[in-house]
Amino acid sequence: MAENILEIRNLRFSFRTYGGIVQSVRDVSFEVREGEILGIVGESGCGKSVTSQCILRLNPEPPGFFAGGSIKYRGEEITAKSDREMRKIRGVEIGFIFQDPMTSLNPTMTVGKQIEEVFVGRGGLSRREVKKRALEILRLVGINEPERRYKQYPHELSGGMKQRVMIAIALVGKPSIIIADEPTTSLDVTIEAQILDLLKGLRDAMGLTYLFIAHDLSVVKYISDRVIVMYLGTVVEFSDTEELYTNPLHPYTQVLLSSIPVADPRQAREKKRIMIQGEIPSPINPKDCCRFAERCPYATDACKSSLPPLRELKPGHFVACHRAGEAGI
Amino acid sequence: MTKYILKRIGISLVTVFVLVSVVFFLARLMPGGPFNDPKMSEAARENLSAYYGFDKPLWEQYLTYLGNLLHGNFGFSTKYPSRTVNDLLAGAFPYSADLGIRALCFAISFGLVFGIISALNRGNKIDLIFVIVAVFGTSVPDFIMGALLQYFFSVKWGLLPIAEYKGFAYTILPSVGLGFYTMASVSRIMRASMLEVVQQDYIKTARSKGISRFRVTWKHQIRNAIMPVITILGPTVAAVLTGTFVIESLFAIPGMGKYYVESVQNSDYSLILGMTVFYGTFLVFCNMIVDILYGIVDPRVRIAGK
Known part of the structure; x- marks a missing residue:
């Protein structure tokens, strides 16, 4: 089995x-x-972005702070590092690709400068x-005429091109x-x-490891080897992609999974959709219980009084649910 | 870029023309006239009117004025006989401009530095002090600010001369007095803008590259935060350089400030127009410079202007 390159244990991160x-x-x-693509899925506000930004300590601290747990990159504890020490990891050990290429590039700096930085x-x-490295990486992420793009500003590029530049920034330090x-x-x-294929291709070519965050289940299914499902700040399920789906x-x-739309109308009619009631509970001062209990069709009293631990129900398939594995669930 | 600048100059000329026309007729609409002294005889008044050409039809006066203006001639002042408006402006503007440039240097440099320090220390005591200074500066009127400076620095502590304009030490108090409001507003705008930019996604991108905090602030945050400050600089530069009545009177500086008030009080038509045209042209010019500056700071504007 491949080595664990990043280990996150009982991580708690809060905001005042x-x-x-x-x-x-x-x-x-x-x-x-090492070498895998690990996907994290969950709805907006489930903590997937915050978790990922904890790894590079990009969350604003304060108001954010570590409330416990550890993050180890190749055995080194990250939560205790100073900003100066983090600089030796950011960009060269761990690269970050952000969500929105439209706003994630500095509008007043040329593409080349932003990569070289x-x-x-x-x-x-x-x-x-x-x-030379900057031009190389631009070519590698599939940008035509790198010499011309190098001198351009972000607003002169299309959205897909900007995201390629973001990928180039993340990759140029060979993390x-x-x-x-x-x-x-x-x-x-x-x-x-195109971008997903590019990312996959780069993984194979450069021997990269990805932590891939998305809220789109089909995207995660397409790209990941293993998947984590998060709900309101906790991991609820963790397994191989094939097994999970x-x-x-x-x-x-x-x-x-039942909410993924199906293109074929005949199949769509037959497909069973599970509807749930209510809204996501407030993340402020949560009760010590299963976070999904209020909306879960199978919830019992036990679910509303104690937090289910993540247990390995099948080899490599973890789930945080008191009733998972029972017949009919 | 050249085409853009030429277009801007064209628009500016039209603006100045409209300004001249409106002010020309507005000044004539004011009650009274330049020769209102009750002791003056009717004959003398008519003589003077004829001398200055005020007896001719209004449209003829207007066309004559426009013609003279094209030759850079603002005409004679009615209040200061034998002196042309050009003379008056040429005598007073250097003082106002000198004071204004000093005030601007003070205001922009201190304003930016205060704003940046304030934003970087958001929420703590340093920020609080700068915010208080900024609120004080934007809310205290200049006649009180000038008087306070004179009272403390000249009368009480005897550190700096109280008035007149005869050397560097003399320029400090009026420059500070004149520039304080601008300093305070620049500092407030810069602070707000810095705090807005720091939340932008590209700041996080910059941090994810592992560059120093200083570089993130300097290259990414300040460069992008400075735009709103440039916006207010156009009108501010024009207003500060062309003299202010209050500060110049307080410190006995022979600048242009007093003419703004005097010319209207005396219905000194040529001087009113001269001041307006001078100030207006200056304002339009400064705004044009600001627009061009935008293009230098923000590459997105450069493309739009092509």
Whole structure:
């Protein structure tokens, strides 16, 4: 089995707000194996972005703070590092691709400068070598005429091209892990497919490991080797992609999967959809119980009084549900 | 870019022309006239009117004025006989401009620095102090600000000369007095803009690259935060450089400020027009410079202007 390159144990990350303390990430544990694509899915506000940004310490601290747990990158504890120490990891050990390429590039700086900036203050490379690397990486992410694009500003590029530039920024420092936070959400479907294929191809070519965050279940199914399902700051299910999509154990995962639209109208009519009631509960001062209990069709009293631990129901298939595995669920 | 600038100059000329026309007729609509002294005989009044050409039909006066203006001639002042408006402006403008440039240098440099420090220390005591200074600066009127400066720095502590304009030490108090409001507003706008930019996604991108905090602030945050400050600079530069009545009177500086008030009080038609045209042209010019500056700071504007 491949080595664990990133280990997250019982991570808790909260934000101080005027309304109280928001526990955005609550007891999240998972590990990323070298060379795999690990997907994280969940709806807006479930803590997937905050979790991923914890790894590079990009969340604003304050108001955010670590409330417990550990993040280990190749055995090194990240939560204890200073900003200066984090700079040795950001960009060169772990790269980050952001959600919205329209707003994630600095409008007043040329594309080339933004890519080259990864090398600023690191020493070792001459100006010419840095430029060569930038042009190389632009070519690698599939940008035509890199010399021309190098001198252009972000507004002169299309959306898909901007996302390619974002990928170039994440890759240019030759990191071993790439965290991609919904990299295709703001792109249209054809561009989305191109970018996903590009990311997959780069993984094979460069031996990368991905942490891939998305709210689109089909995208995650397409790209990931293993998948984590998050709900309101907790991991509810964690398994191989194939297993998770064919045999979901957590009621929330089942609900999510049943909501994927099917193109064929005949199949769509036959498909069973599970509807759930209510809304996502407030993340401020949550009760110590299963977070899905209020909306779960199978909830019992036990679900409303104690937090279900993540247990390995089948080899490699973890689920945080008191009743998972029972007949009919 | 050249085409854009030429277009801007064309629009500016039209603006100035409309300004001249409107002010020309508005000034004539004011009650009274330039020769209102009750001790003056009727014959003398008619003589003077004829001398200045005020007895001719209005449209003829208007066309004559426009013709003279094209030659850069603002005409004679009625209040200061034998002196042309050009003379008056040429004598007073250097003082106003000198004071204005000093005030602007003070206001922009301190305003930006205060705004940036304030934003970087958001929520703590340093921020609080700068915010208080900024609110004080934008809410205290200049005659009180000038008087306060004079009272403390000249009368009480005897550090700086109280009035007149005869050397560097003399320029400090009026420059600060004149620039304080601008300094305070620049600082407020810069602070707000910095805090807005820091939440932008590209700041997070910059941080994810592992560059220093200083570089993130300097290259990504400040560069993008400075736009709104440039916006207010156009009108501010024009207003500060062309003199202000209050500060110049307080510090006994022979600048242009007093003419704004005097010319209207005396119905000194040529001087009113001269001041308006001068100020208006200056304002239009400054705004044009700002538009061009935008293009330099923000590449997106450059493309739109092509």
